[in-house]
Amino acid sequence: MAIQLTGMAGGKVDLPPEGFQAFRGAFSGALLVPGDEGYEDTRRIWNGMIDRRPGLIARCAGTADVAQAVRLARRHGLLVSVRGGGHNIAGLAVCEGGLMIDLSTMRGVWVDPGARLARAQAGCTLGDLDRETQAHGLATVLGFVSATGIAGLTVGGGFGYLTRRHGWTCDNVVSMEVVTADGEIRQVSAGSHADLFWALRGGGGNFGIVTSFEYRLFPVGPEILGGALAWRGEDARQVLEAYRAVSAAAPRELTCVAALRTAPPAPWLPKEQHGKPVALIFVCHTGSIEEGEALLAPLRRTGSPIADTVTRRPYTQMQSLLDATQPKGRRYYWKSHYLPGISPELIEIGVAHLGRMVSPHSAFFLFHLAGALNELPADHSPAGNRDAAYVLNIASAWERPEDDAGNIRWARDCFEASRPCSTGGAYVNFLTEEEGADRIEAAYGRSTLDQLAAIKRAYDPDDLFRHTKRISV
Numbered sequence: 001m002a003i004q005l006t007g008m009a010g011g012k013v014d015l016p017p018e019g020f021q022a023f024r025g026a027f028s029g030a031l032l033v034p035g036d037e038g039y040e041d042t043r044r045i046w047n048g049m050i051d052r053r054p055g056l057i058a059r060c061a062g063t064a065d066v067a068q069a070v071r072l073a074r075r076h077g078l079l080v081s082v083r084g085g086g087h088n089i090a091g092l093a094v095c096e097g098g099l100m101i102d103l104s105t106m107r108g109v110w111v112d113p114g115a116r117l118a119r120a121q122a123g124c125t126l127g128d129l130d131r132e133t134q135a136h137g138l139a140t141v142l143g144f145v146s147a148t149g150i151a152g153l154t155v156g157g158g159f160g161y162l163t164r165r166h167g168w169t170c171d172n173v174v175s176m177e178v179v180t181a182d183g184e185i186r187q188v189s190a191g192s193h194a195d196l197f198w199a200l201r202g203g204g205g206n207f208g209i210v211t212s213f214e215y216r217l218f219p220v221g222p223e224i225l226g227g228a229l230a231w232r233g234e235d236a237r238q239v240l241e242a243y244r245a246v247s248a249a250a251p252r253e254l255t256c257v258a259a260l261r262t263a264p265p266a267p268w269l270p271k272e273q274h275g276k277p278v279a280l281i282f283v284c285h286t287g288s289i290e291e292g293e294a295l296l297a298p299l300r301r302t303g304s305p306i307a308d309t310v311t312r313r314p315y316t317q318m319q320s321l322l323d324a325t326q327p328k329g330r331r332y333y334w335k336s337h338y339l340p341g342i343s344p345e346l347i348e349i350g351v352a353h354l355g356r357m358v359s360p361h362s363a364f365f366l367f368h369l370a371g372a373l374n375e376l377p378a379d380h381s382p383a384g385n386r387d388a389a390y391v392l393n394i395a396s397a398w399e400r401p402e403d404d405a406g407n408i409r410w411a412r413d414c415f416e417a418s419r420p421c422s423t424g425g426a427y428v429n430f431l432t433e434e435e436g437a438d439r440i441e442a443a444y445g446r447s448t449l450d451q452l453a454a455i456k457r458a459y460d461p462d463d464l465f466r467h468t469k470r471i472s473v
């Protein structure tokens, strides 16, 4: 079979039948072309706004398949994208017409409880890794929604309920296995290819394809104190003020996430509040249950909460509490800032934009980060942003294409209004499709970008891995 694919320069490239047959013979996973069973579901990712069609999807069964796919792309100059969990808001996982190297069936996890280390294949979701590590009462720093991929999250930085204690996810990577643009399989760590190891801890997918990550683990749970508190939208100002006070004084075992949104029809929220504005605070306390209860008392005394689900629960349950609010296939558009703190101005902006939300699925999120990440040197990893105390995620979500403009405008307006409250930094994993060079520079800073560009020239001089938040060679 002859296949025509998009090349790196944008033109069409013919894969000769004998070349494709040789590749097929050496590849052990599935190869999908448009029309094949599984093709549509694989090209469709979390963000329903992304509608691109790769010419060929290589569903890799293991590292050897990834190396074969990279060699094919290099030999024929193909446009390549890499899919981990398919959750990147900008849709980086899916290229138009080119070769999608799909790792999402590579989901093995091996835990060494004695050494407090876990090795996870790059197609794992956060839920896959948490499940296996929690079987030993251990965990590493991962994000808030369990279907997210570990790969994209880790190579872009990564934060979650354990960030205050242990830093970015990428700060806790000990080693990786990587297929570089020359098709070689390399073991990288602080002692081997230290430059590549550094770049892949926050610099995104620009330097190679990670096939597995080795993470440092910490004792967590397996039961923690966690859940959500809810108030009516009218109380949003008072709730955000309490959020600021409680989070700023909290020990690192306590992480609070605030969300202003429309109440979903969830059974834990009173029926009469469904469809009306609410202020929510999600809490996760990984220290003693008693200390957690005492720390939360001021929040519970704030105004008149309409719901309180905070209780002793499994950490893995906490890690999937937000899942239902983030289904695959909805239309999503985000804007974000790192914040040095929660200012009175930011609280006013949140309250005002709660009143102007266009869609019942959208939210104004504040995630608390301050702690361990601020203590490492600025250049410890490219994830950097070690002055960040919170991240603001202005998350628009809606169903119908005809509602795109209004929902995108809401997020952009809120982003512009909150710009003066920002550190000036940006989280590369939250950048949308149209956010380019200036926002990539905001994510890294000039001097880190220059270092990343030098490493890119050394490992990927032809820019094979360009379907990324791009570091120019």
Ligand SMILES: Cc1cc2nc3c(=O)[nH]c(=O)nc-3n(C[C@H](O)[C@H](O)[C@H](O)COP(=O)(O)OP(=O)(O)OC[C@H]3O[C@@H](n4cnc5c(N)ncnc54)[C@H](O)[C@@H]3O)c2cc1C
Residues within 6 Å of the ligand: 045, 046, 081, 082, 083, 084, 085, 086, 087, 088, 089, 091, 092, 093, 094, 103, 122, 142, 143, 144, 145, 148, 149, 150, 151, 152, 153, 154, 155, 156, 157, 158, 159, 160, 204, 205, 206, 208, 209, 210, 211, 326, 429, 430, 467, 468, 469
């Ligand atoms: C609902 C939701 C919740 C989120 N919550 C959090 C959160 O709590 N904390 C947080 O930090 N982030 C969070 N994010 C952002 C998340 O970190 C990014 O979306 C990330 O890109 C997801 O990784 P993925 O593997 O699913 O992405 P994919 O879309 O599969 O991949 C994105 C890009 O990452 C790179 N990449 C993927 N796999 C590899 C690999 N194996 N080797 C090298 N590069 C690779 C490639 O450039 C790829 O195109 C969330 C995103 C969503 C949609």
